[in-house]
Amino acid sequence: xxxxxxxxxxxxxxxxxxxxxxxxxxxxxxxxxxxxxxxxxxxxxxxxxxxxxxxxxxxxxxxxxxxxxxxxxxxxxxxxxxxxxxxxxxxxxxxxxxxxxxxxxxxxxxxxxxxxxxxxxxxxxxxxxxxxxxxxxxxxxxxxx
Amino acid sequence: xxxxxxxxxxxxxxxxxxxxxxxxxxxxxxxxxxxxxxxxxxxxxxxxxxxxxxxxxxxxxxxxxxxxxxxxxxxxxxxxxxxxxxxxxxxxxxxxxxxxxxxxxxxxxxxxxxxxxxxxxxxxxxxxxxxxxxxxxxxxxxxxxxxxxxxxxxxxxxxxxxxxxxxxxxxxxxxxxxxxxxxxxxxxxxxxxxxxxxxxxxxxxxxxxxxxxxxxxxxxxxxxxxxxxxxxxxxxxxxxxxxxxxxxxxxxxxxxxxxxxxxxxxxxxxxxxxxxxxxxxxxxxxxxxxxxxxxxxxxxxxxxxxxxxxxxxxxxxxxxxxxxxxxxxxxxxxxxxxxxxxxxxxxxxxxxxxxxxxxxxxxxxxxxxxxxxxxxxxxxxxxxxxxxxxxxxxxxxxxxxxxxxxxxxxxx
Numbered sequence: 001x002x003x004x005x006x007x008x009x010x011x012x013x014x015x016x017x018x019x020x021x022x023x024x025x026x027x028x029x030x031x032x033x034x035x036x037x038x039x040x041x042x043x044x045x046x047x048x049x050x051x052x053x054x055x056x057x058x059x060x061x062x063x064x065x066x067x068x069x070x071x072x073x074x075x076x077x078x079x080x081x082x083x084x085x086x087x088x089x090x091x092x093x094x095x096x097x098x099x100x101x102x103x104x105x106x107x108x109x110x111x112x113x114x115x116x117x118x119x120x121x122x123x124x125x126x127x128x129x130x131x132x133x134x135x136x137x138x139x140x141x142x143x144x145x
Numbered sequence: 146x147x148x149x150x151x152x153x154x155x156x157x158x159x160x161x162x163x164x165x166x167x168x169x170x171x172x173x174x175x176x177x178x179x180x181x182x183x184x185x186x187x188x189x190x191x192x193x194x195x196x197x198x199x200x201x202x203x204x205x206x207x208x209x210x211x212x213x214x215x216x217x218x219x220x221x222x223x224x225x226x227x228x229x230x231x232x233x234x235x236x237x238x239x240x241x242x243x244x245x246x247x248x249x250x251x252x253x254x255x256x257x258x259x260x261x262x263x264x265x266x267x268x269x270x271x272x273x274x275x276x277x278x279x280x281x282x283x284x285x286x287x288x289x290x291x292x293x294x295x296x297x298x299x300x301x302x303x304x305x306x307x308x309x310x311x312x313x314x315x316x317x318x319x320x321x322x323x324x325x326x327x328x329x330x331x332x333x334x335x336x337x338x339x340x341x342x343x344x345x346x347x348x349x350x351x352x353x354x355x356x357x358x359x360x361x362x363x364x365x366x367x368x369x370x371x372x373x374x375x376x377x378x379x380x381x382x383x384x385x386x387x388x389x390x391x392x393x394x395x396x397x398x399x400x401x402x403x404x405x406x407x408x409x410x411x412x413x414x415x416x417x418x419x420x421x422x423x424x425x426x427x428x429x430x431x432x433x434x435x436x437x438x439x440x441x442x443x444x445x446x447x448x449x450x451x452x453x454x455x456x457x458x459x460x461x462x463x464x465x466x467x468x469x470x471x472x473x474x475x476x477x478x479x480x481x482x483x484x485x486x487x488x489x490x491x492x493x494x495x496x497x498x499x500x501x502x503x504x505x506x507x508x509x510x511x512x513x514x515x516x517x518x519x520x521x522x523x524x525x526x527x528x529x530x531x532x533x534x535x536x537x538x539x540x541x542x543x544x545x546x547x548x549x550x551x552x553x554x555x556x557x
């Protein structure tokens with residue numbers, strides 16, 4: 001199963017992944033037009049200190065706590081990918097309480113959103129990875145955690 | 146007599162977890178699910194959202210419509226399991242039919258507790274608030290001129306209040322406890338949430354119970370009279386243990402199970418609100434009565450019923466609950482030392498002892514709170530992380546490079 005993995009020694013802390021993620025969600029063609037002046041709700045977040053920085057997004061866990069604990073049955077796992085049916089989500093935050101990586105959060109309407117690896121977009125591959133200038137995040141097969 | 150390899154009594158989250166657990170280890174063994182409710186499994190905690198209009202009868206379903214067919218489940222819905230003979234391995238339904246099992250899951254949950262209250266039999270009608278049919282019955286009574294009295298300021302009573310607040314004239318909530326949500330909040334946190342709820346045309350009378358009822362009025366211990374058009378009783382719940390008592394399964398407050406969901410009776414498993422299990426945040430056996438425990442306990446038991454290996458052994462209390470846009474996230478046990486940050490942006494208390502995080506209360510800014518939950522569940526030694534940094538903000542940067550290499554880099 002291909003996943004987004006982090007090579008933190010290469011991360012520049014440029015936050016481009018966050019913009020590319022938010023852009024991918026809009027379905028627009030021009031990033032500036034899609035995002036300019038707007039609060040963005042990316043599914044990937046860069047954490048940084050003076051000595052280290054890295055990007056974090058959903059791990060699509062084998063034993064996904066968010067899926068097991070969702071009170072609405074809105075989260076499910078299909079072919080190794082943790083998906084959300086936003087029409088079923090009531091915004092109760094049980095998934096926020098459950099995710100060990102802090103990788104699920106509400107959008108501006110209070111409904112939860114999360115990384116689905118851009119599988120449903122035209123490109124079908126994670127836009128955060130495609131736009132990373134330094135291969136600090138990669139989409140590849142590794143041993144599943 | 147019909148025979149099934151697996152019989153599951155109960156079709157809520159523990160029952161569905163059991164089906165999914167069984168199917169991880171056994172793709173074909175016959176499964177029967179018995180439920181006294183006539184519905185496919187729905188999100189129980191969603192009934193308040195249904196009344197609020199945030200979900201619908203269709204979307205409230207916990208699993209896709211083809212769930213039972215895909216998992217080859219024979220449904221006995223709208224039927225009660227009246228008796229279990231654990232020696233002969235036979236379940237008797239309320240219509241007299243008998244079903245034989247090899248492995249049995251009893252996930253009978255809990256029921257609203259209605260304490261004996263003088264004059265209650267003179268109240269024309271009262272409501273409880275646990276099941277879909279309870280919510281639908283209550284919904285029929287709602288209208289803009291109605292005054293509602295809810296007895297019980299716990300999770301159920303207050304979610305009920307939120308669900309119907311826009312559809313009635315006024316709501317009064319009374320509770321014998323001095324604070325609201327006493328099972329999950331400390332005094333200061335409860336005050337904050339109470340103030341927020343009071344802004345929504347909901348009043349509280351705390352430290353008081355109904356001494357008796359006179360028709361459509363409750364007379365409190367202090368003599369005050371609260372008139373109502375609709376009465377909701379949300380005092381508490383009691384586990385449904387009758388079947389366990391029939392078969393002599395060891396019970397404390399709930400039926401006792403191990404991490405595989407086994408009761409003391411051979412081939413009989415249990416999960417959900419009727420069980421008590423080890424809460425690792427306090428080291429005691431407790432009824433947790435939360436969905437993660439129901440689903441996770443059911444799933445692990447299902448795997449074991451089908452001969453596989455699975456353990457549900459990191460159970461802790463955890464609740465995410467919101468009222469009118471204010472979110473309250475809590476987990477674990479409130480013991481030991483306290484890190485506290487209370488200001489305009491939110492309310493956060495972290496409880497820790499013996500080098501472990503034991504519990505937390507977060508009101509307001511809930512972002513990434515699951516990082517704290519994982520510290521409790523995994524019993525992570527706090528001297529292996531940057532705990533002062535974590536106290537300020539939950540983030541993976543506090544965990545060190547080796548942890549990140551494994552969790553984010555997929556390298557063991």
